[in-house]
Amino acid sequence: MLVNQIAVFLENRSGRICEFAKVLKDANINIQTMNIADTAEYGILRAITSDNQKAIQVLKENGFNTAASDLIGFKVADKPGEMYKVLRMFEDENINISYLYSYAEIGSKQACILLKVDCPETAIKLLTKNNVEGI
Amino acid sequence: MNRIFNEKYECMNKRDKFDLQSERLRDVVQRVYCNVPWYRRKMEDVGIKPDDIKDINDIVKLPFTEKKDLRENYPFGSFALPNKNIVRVHASSGTSGKLTVVGYTKHDLANWAECCARGLYGVGVDEESIIHIAYGYGLFTGGLGIHYGGEYLGAMVVPVSSGNTPRQIMLLEDFKADTICCTPSYAIFLSEEAKKIGKDPRQFALKYGFFGAEPWTEEMRNKIEKAYLIKAYDIYGLSEITGPGVATECFYQCGSHVQDDMFYPEIINPESGLQLSYGEEGELVFTTLLKEGMPLIRYRTRDVGSITDEICKCGRTSVRLRKITGRYDDMIIVKGVNVFPSQIETALLNCDERVTSNFRVVLDRVNNLDIMDIEIELATGVAFDEVREIEKLTAKVASTVASEIGVTCNIKLISSGKLLTKEGEKIKRVLDNRNNK
Numbered sequence: 001m002l003v004n005q006i007a008v009f010l011e012n013r014s015g016r017i018c019e020f021a022k023v024l025k026d027a028n029i030n031i032q033t034m035n036i037a038d039t040a041e042y043g044i045l046r047a048i049t050s051d052n053q054k055a056i057q058v059l060k061e062n063g064f065n066t067a068a069s070d071l072i073g074f075k076v077a078d079k080p081g082e083m084y085k086v087l088r089m090f091e092d093e094n095i096n097i098s099y100l101y102s103y104a105e106i107g108s109k110q111a112c113i114l115l116k117v118d119c120p121e122t123a124i125k126l127l128t129k130n131n132v133e134g135i
Numbered sequence: 136m137n138r139i140f141n142e143k144y145e146c147m148n149k150r151d152k153f154d155l156q157s158e159r160l161r162d163v164v165q166r167v168y169c170n171v172p173w174y175r176r177k178m179e180d181v182g183i184k185p186d187d188i189k190d191i192n193d194i195v196k197l198p199f200t201e202k203k204d205l206r207e208n209y210p211f212g213s214f215a216l217p218n219k220n221i222v223r224v225h226a227s228s229g230t231s232g233k234l235t236v237v238g239y240t241k242h243d244l245a246n247w248a249e250c251c252a253r254g255l256y257g258v259g260v261d262e263e264s265i266i267h268i269a270y271g272y273g274l275f276t277g278g279l280g281i282h283y284g285g286e287y288l289g290a291m292v293v294p295v296s297s298g299n300t301p302r303q304i305m306l307l308e309d310f311k312a313d314t315i316c317c318t319p320s321y322a323i324f325l326s327e328e329a330k331k332i333g334k335d336p337r338q339f340a341l342k343y344g345f346f347g348a349e350p351w352t353e354e355m356r357n358k359i360e361k362a363y364l365i366k367a368y369d370i371y372g373l374s375e376i377t378g379p380g381v382a383t384e385c386f387y388q389c390g391s392h393v394q395d396d397m398f399y400p401e402i403i404n405p406e407s408g409l410q411l412s413y414g415e416e417g418e419l420v421f422t423t424l425l426k427e428g429m430p431l432i433r434y435r436t437r438d439v440g441s442i443t444d445e446i447c448k449c450g451r452t453s454v455r456l457r458k459i460t461g462r463y464d465d466m467i468i469v470k471g472v473n474v475f476p477s478q479i480e481t482a483l484l485n486c487d488e489r490v491t492s493n494f495r496v497v498l499d500r501v502n503n504l505d506i507m508d509i510e511i512e513l514a515t516g517v518a519f520d521e522v523r524e525i526e527k528l529t530a531k532v533a534s535t536v537a538s539e540i541g542v543t544c545n546i547k548l549i550s551s552g553k554l555l556t557k558e559g560e561k562i563k564r565v566l567d568n569r570n571n572k
Contacts, residue, residue: 007520009513011549037522041547046520060516065550067518098521116520 001124001134003073003114004052009065010036010043020045020064027058033114035101046101048114072123073135075110086113089130095123136259137386137449140252144396145451152452156399157190159424164188164197167430170215173208174200174432191399194422195410200434202235205375210236213429221428226274227374228466228473228540234274237374238428244283246425247377250394251284254370254383257392257449258343260314262289267312267341269321270348270471271297276378277348277471281316281370284380290314297321297471300328311340318471319351319359319367323503326362337364345370347379348471350459352570356388371456375434376421382456387448390455397425400442400454401433405463416441418463419456437464467498467565470505472542476564479509482539486532489517493554495562500569507544509536515551 010016017036024031030050037044049055052068059066076082083102090097096118104111112135117123127134139145147155165185167174177198178184187196205213206229213236214221222241226234239247260266266285270277278296285292293310295303297317303325307315315322322344326336341363347370359367371391372379381398382391393400401410402417411417419440423430439461442454467474476496483492493512498505511532519525529546537543554562 005520007518009518009525009548009550011547011553039522039525042522042525044519044522044525063550063552065513065516065518067516067520069520098523 001072001074001127002070002120003048003135004068005033005046005048005071005114006052006055006059006066006068008045008047008059010045012038012041012043016043017045019062020059023058023062023064024049024055027054029055029058033101033103037099069116070120071114071116072120072127073112073114074127075112075133075135078104078109078111082111083113086127086132089126090117090123093122093126095119095126138257138259139450140256141249144394145253145392145453147396147452149452152396153191155396156424159396160191160194160399160422161185161188163422163424163426163430164432166215166427167432171213171430173204173212174198194399194401194433197422197432199408199420200431202229202375202435202437205229205235206233209233211238213431214238215430216240216428224274225276225279225374225378227276228475228478235375237276237377239377240427243377243426243428245287246397247280247380248283248287250377250380250397251281251370251383252287253394254345254368254380254392255281255284255290255314255343256288257383258366258368258386260285260288260290260343264288264290264314265293265310265312265340266290266314266316267293267295267303267307267310269295269297269303269315269317269325270379275472276372276374277316277318280372280378280380281345285314300325301332304329304332304334307339307341308334313340313342314344315341315363315365316345316370318348319346319355320349320500320503320505321471322346322359322367323355323362326359327503336362339363341365344368345379345383347371349468350461352458369458371459373436373438375431376423376436377426381421385447385449385451389447390443390457392447392449392451392453392455393442395453397423399424400456402440402442403435405435413442413444413454416460419459437462437466439463465565467496467567469498469507469542472540474507474540474542478540479536482536483511483532486535487528489514489528490532490548491551494564495554496565498565498567498569505569507542508547509544510547510549510554512551512554513548517551 032048034047098116100115102113221238272278344367368384370383372381382393399422401420405418419436419438491512495510497508533546
């Protein structure tokens with residue numbers, strides 16, 4: 001249920017995201033998910049790749065501040081109310097979500113949810129107890 | 136109005152001034168030699184005894200005093216009298232960690248007040264005046280220095296201190312001060328803020344302004360004079376020597392008159408240490424001729440300047456200081472506060488392991504106020520997946536740096552290695568864009 005992700009620190013400067021993608025392309029690493037959180041001064045790029053360890057290494061070599069972290073990943077049915085069910089569980093147990101992203105292939109029956117919480121062990125226990133399918 | 140506060144000293148003829156300065160130099164050298172062990176060692180190192188100093192021209196035989204001497208003898212090791220004789224201390228930024236401390240006796244404070252009084256009175260300020268002082272009060276010498284000069288004249292002093300601009304505007308309007316003292320950049324900012332709330336600064340009762348604590352240009356003078364319809368005078372000083380009032384412009388605004396019966400100025404070549412002639416540009420050096428608490432011999436200010444002994448139209452015979460144009464070290468002045476990049480480095484070294492001490496200061500002027508950004512490289516391998524982590528870290532670094540340098544700044548974290556040139560060398564630590572505006 002734990003999914004490893006890389007986080008990359010970006011100054012708000014044009015071209016940085018493109019540089020990031022080029023470094024991974026040159027190392028023949030596939031980007032599976034990618035998402036960016038931005039503030040006025042900075043961007044945080046979060047991604048899951050085909051080889052995170054190698055990605056961190058090549059990104060560091062190319063001057064990117066990069067670190068790995070673990071997310072909780074699970075699947076829910078791609079229909080109304082399914083997200084609510086899970087979020088409600090977290091709410092009832094007072095588990096705080098720092099950020100969340102999701103993806104669903106068009107036509108697929110399931111959507112993947114990735115999220116960061118402040119107490120991952122409790123969250124995993126809760127999801128397992130409620131028969132939520134992990135990634 | 137052109138008038139003289141203390142004709143005896145301000146208009147003394149050259150011969151008498153020479154005798155006075157010589158007598159006072161002999162005395163101060165004797166006092167420092169006997170009471171300040173580290174300066175005595177300096178004199179012994181070059182084989183000079185107080186008796187070798189016969190007149191003011193012999194000053195070139197004496198070793199220089201530098202800021203590092205004061206730092207090494209922190210806090211009170213440069214005082215020439217026991218603490219019981221010291222009635223006040225002030226302090227300015229040191230180059231790292233510790234402040235540069237100055238101690239004053241009652242006489243020192245009275246002399247300092249007279250210096251400021253001479254400057255104020257010389258252009259029209261007197262006991263009828265109301266003086267609005269918007270320099271900071273505290274360890275910084277700006278506020279209290281002029282404060283006592285104003286009281287010495289018998290003027291009504293309004294010790295507003297710095298900050299709270301709406302209140303400053305209200306008090307200028309209600310109290311009808313005729314004199315304002317602050318940094319020149321704050322004077323401009325204040326006038327713009329007044330206009331924003333529908334007040335015309337020309338309608339304040341102000342007639343005179345004394346501005347200093349940071350370098351300023353003739354363009355800024357014109358701007359201030361126009362904004363308030365006042366005369367704007369330059370006031371120079373540094374805490375090590377006493378504070379504001381070491382030199383002040385007269386009515387004719389053609390260089391600041393050094394109170395050279397109390398402070399003897401020299402211009403030297405900063406590399407060779409040789410004394411330069413009048414008119415030549417070099418490093419400004421001061422010797423305090425009268426100070427008791429912490430007299431300094433040939434203190435190197437690191438300020439770039441020149442002096443002239445041509446007699447001024449005002450009738451004073453004192454030498455004049457041309458506007459300070461820069462620094463020989465990397466000190467920067469932000470919002471009137473002296474900041475050394477080495478202080479920022481010290482703060483960063485003890486702050487948080489996620490940031491390095493590779494940084495660059497970027498100075499800018501927005502709405503006539505100084506803005507200081509500090510770009511800091513992250514440690515290798517440090518990244519964040521949550522925005523709040525970045526925010527927490529920048530807030531922590533900002534408060535650590537601000538408490539070290541005494542002025543607020545914006546922290547901008549940047550990727551590791553970004554402050555190196557393509558050749559791998561460190562880039563310049565300070566990028567000052569303020570004069571391009």
